[in-house]
Amino acid sequence: MAKGEGMIGPNMATMLCCVVTDAPLEAEQAQRLLLHAANRSFNNISVEGHTSTNDTMVLLANGLAGGDKLNAADEAVFSQHLEAMCIELAKQIPADGEGATHLIEIRVTGAASEADARKISHEIACSNLVKCAILGGDPNWGRIVSAAGYAGVPLDPKQLGLKVNSIELFAMGEPVAFDAKVASAAIRGSFDTLIELTVGQGKGECTHWTSDLTVEYVQFNSEYTT
Amino acid sequence: MAKGEGMIGPNMATMLCCVVTDAPLEAEQAQRLLLHAANRSFNNISVEGHTSTNDTMVLLANGLAGGDKLNAADEAVFSQHLEAMCIELAKQIPADGEGATHLIEIRVTGAASEADARKISHEIACSNLVKCAILGGDPNWGRIVSAAGYAGVPLDPKQLGLKVNSIELFAMGEPVAFDAKVASAAIRGSFDTLIELTVGQGKGECTHWTSDLTVEYVQFNSEYTT
Numbered sequence: 001m002a003k004g005e006g007m008i009g010p011n012m013a014t015m016l017c018c019v020v021t022d023a024p025l026e027a028e029q030a031q032r033l034l035l036h037a038a039n040r041s042f043n044n045i046s047v048e049g050h051t052s053t054n055d056t057m058v059l060l061a062n063g064l065a066g067g068d069k070l071n072a073a074d075e076a077v078f079s080q081h082l083e084a085m086c087i088e089l090a091k092q093i094p095a096d097g098e099g100a101t102h103l104i105e106i107r108v109t110g111a112a113s114e115a116d117a118r119k120i121s122h123e124i125a126c127s128n129l130v131k132c133a134i135l136g137g138d139p140n141w142g143r144i145v146s147a148a149g150y151a152g153v154p155l156d157p158k159q160l161g162l163k164v165n166s167i168e169l170f171a172m173g174e175p176v177a178f179d180a181k182v183a184s185a186a187i188r189g190s191f192d193t194l195i196e197l198t199v200g201q202g203k204g205e206c207t208h209w210t211s212d213l214t215v216e217y218v219q220f221n222s223e224y225t226t
Numbered sequence: 227m228a229k230g231e232g233m234i235g236p237n238m239a240t241m242l243c244c245v246v247t248d249a250p251l252e253a254e255q256a257q258r259l260l261l262h263a264a265n266r267s268f269n270n271i272s273v274e275g276h277t278s279t280n281d282t283m284v285l286l287a288n289g290l291a292g293g294d295k296l297n298a299a300d301e302a303v304f305s306q307h308l309e310a311m312c313i314e315l316a317k318q319i320p321a322d323g324e325g326a327t328h329l330i331e332i333r334v335t336g337a338a339s340e341a342d343a344r345k346i347s348h349e350i351a352c353s354n355l356v357k358c359a360i361l362g363g364d365p366n367w368g369r370i371v372s373a374a375g376y377a378g379v380p381l382d383p384k385q386l387g388l389k390v391n392s393i394e395l396f397a398m399g400e401p402v403a404f405d406a407k408v409a410s411a412a413i414r415g416s417f418d419t420l421i422e423l424t425v426g427q428g429k430g431e432c433t434h435w436t437s438d439l440t441v442e443y444v445q446f447n448s449e450y451t452t
Contacts (some may be wrong), residue, residue, distance in 0.1 A: 007355065007372065048354040050369070051376040127441075128274040128354065129233065129447055136448030143276070146233065150277040213354075213448075215441045221355055222362030222439075 004093035015042055017057040017089065024077055025061035026069055033079050034059040041066030042210045044118075047097035048217075049126035091209050095191075098116035100217025102134050103209060104193045108148075116153045121208040124195065125153035131213035134193050140185035141169040143186035148197060159200030165193060230319035234273035241268055243283040243315065249304055251287035252295055254358075259305050260285040267312035270344075270434045273323035274443075275352035317435050325442025326361050329435060330419045334374075337430030342379045347434035349377035350421065357439035360419050365409035367395040374423060385426030391419060 001015035019034070035103055059082075070078060075211055079210050095103040106124050111117035124130055127147040133140040149155060162170035165186040169178055193212075211217075228243035245260070264283055281423075285308075296304060321329040332350050337343035350356055353373040359366035367388050375381060388396035391412040395404055413419055419438075 007369075050353050050355045050373060053372050053375055127276050128443075129276045132444055132447035135444070136450075138448070146279050147276060149279055213444055215444050217354075218358055218361070218439055218441050218444055221358035222364070224362075224364075 002042075002093070003097065006016040007050045007052035008045060008093055008097065011134055015052075015055050015057065015093065016224075017042065019057075019059045019082065019085070021059070021061045021078075022064040023061055024063040024065060024067050024069060025059075025078075029070070029075065030059050030061050033075070033082055036079060037083045037086040040083050040207070041090035042093075044121070044206065045090050045094050046122070046125050046208070046210045047094050047100075048213075048221075096212040096218070097211030098220045099214035099218075101191070101214055102187070102193045102212040103191060104131070104134055104195060104212060106195045106197070106208045106210070107205075108197050108199065108207070109205045110159075110199040110201055111153070111206075112199075112202040113204040114206055115204070116201075116207035117199070117204040118208075119153050120148045120151045120199065121196065121206045123147050124197070125210040128213050130195075131210065134187060135212040135214055137184040137188035139164050139167070139169055139178070139180060139187065142195065144195060145170060148199075155199060156201075159198075161198040161200070163194075163196040165169040165190065166196075170220035202222050228268075228315040228319070230322065233276045233278035234271060234319055234323060241278075241281050241283065241319065243268065243312075245283075245285045245308065245311070245350060246306075247285070247287045248290040249287055250289040250293050250295060251285075253302075254303065255296065256285050256287050259301070259308055262305060263309040263312040266309050267316035268319075270288060270347070270432065271316045271319050271320050272348070272434070272436045272438075273326075273356050274352050274447075278343055292405070320437040323437035323443070324446045325440040325444075326437035327417070327440055328413070328419045328438040329417060330357070330360055330421060330438060332421045332423070332434045332436070333423065333431075334423050334433070335431045336385075336425040337379070337432070338425075338428040339430040340432055341430070342427075343425070343430040343432035344434075345379050346374045346377045346423065346425065347432045350423070351434040351436040354439050356421075357436065361438040361440055363410040363414035365390050365393070365395055365404070365413065367401055370421060370423065371396060374425075382427075383426060385424075387424040387426070389420075389422040391407060391416065392422075422434050 004015055106121045108117040108121040124144055124147045127144045130147055133143050158173035167178055167183045168176050230241055332347045334343040334347040350373045355369045355371055359369050384399035393404055393409045394402050
């Protein structure tokens with residue numbers, strides 16, 4: 001169970017989440033598995049990047065399923081299911097962001113580390129220019145690549161590759177020839193947008209989900225007072 | 227002479243600036259003074275926080291004024307004037323930001339260091355929620371204080387103080403009683419908005435300038451393709 005609110009930033013967001021299981025988890029194990037899942041789900045979503053002060057995510061395991069402590073193989077299966085469920089819940093928060101017309105998935109691969117991939121995916125996700133481009137159905141590789149460029153991670157442009165909705169826009173440091181009308185129609189025609197950036201340095205990966213930035217977002221957040 | 231463009235982020239922004247002087251500056255001296263001024267002007271402005279890849283700021287000194295190398299006292303005077311001029315030029319960039327209806331000055335004082343003050347002022351300046359609040363004339367202390375809170379600087383809420391357009395909204399960790407209509411009218415009635423946050427830790431200061439986030443900003447940046 002998860003509930004999002006305003007102030008959705010890339011550090012759990014304003015969020016209440018309670019995961020329950022009857023698996024026989026020990027406290028240390030439950031905390032470790034939950035942190036792993038949070039770092040691939042609720043810590044990777046944003047609407048406007050404004051991290052809230054109030055977030056709670058708990059995993060309650062009452063052990064009613066019985067049996068011994070999970071062994072490594074069982075734990076791996078449990079962890080996979082926990083992560084998948086948290087991702088499913090986490091994505092619903094930006095999908096329901098104020099005025100959102102697109103859910104944008106930013107998948108960064110090939111970074112030197114997961115930490116580097118995280119910095120890059122979060123920087124792209126928090127760029128108003130990227131979010132406006134997706135609103136407008138604009139396959140604007142320059143805004144995406146330049147956001148990656150200021151993430152504080154040394155990048156070699158010649159190693160970068162970018163696809164939006166599986167259409168290649170940028171490869172080996174150069175824009176590639178693509179049909180702008182087709183690429184634009186692919187963005188406009190789908191609520192889900194997939195941005196895939198390869199960095200060409202290693203095996204670090206991170207995926208971040210955000211919403212587009214719309215007129216309705218601005219109206220909503222300027223016209224109400226809290 | 228300075229010219230701003232799109233992608234105005236807190237690291238010089240997309241900007242071309244050329245400062246000329248006939249003062250007898252040496253190269254090391256000119257570079258040092260220019261960096262000092264840039265760190266208090268062009269490196270402290272943003273519109274959407276998307277740092278550009280293309281920025282140039284140069285100081286040309288032909289020495290035609292003659293005389294010896296500036297001594298410490300003269301250098302201090304020159305530095306003050308250079309900084310003041312750069313601030314004046316830098317402020318014009320967010321003031322002319324796409325769709326801007328407010329120029330927001332964020333003045334952070336009392337931080338443990340200038341670096342800490344910089345992190346806090348930049349985080350507030352890049353918050354879409356703060357920028358929307360100013361658009362709407364909303365003296366929303368919660369959005370401002372919480373943005374300071376996620377800047378990565380340890381803060382004691384009880385030491386924080388906040389004024390917007392000289393009206394105290396928050397002191398010693400608590401909102402204070404203020405006339406919301408008066409505070410709102412003060413924001414709505416002026417293009418210039420002054421946010422003053424005191425942190426109560428030391429002598430570190432930083433001032434950042436940004437624009438509000440408006441419907442026109444979103445329309446402009448979603449409807450054109452580059």
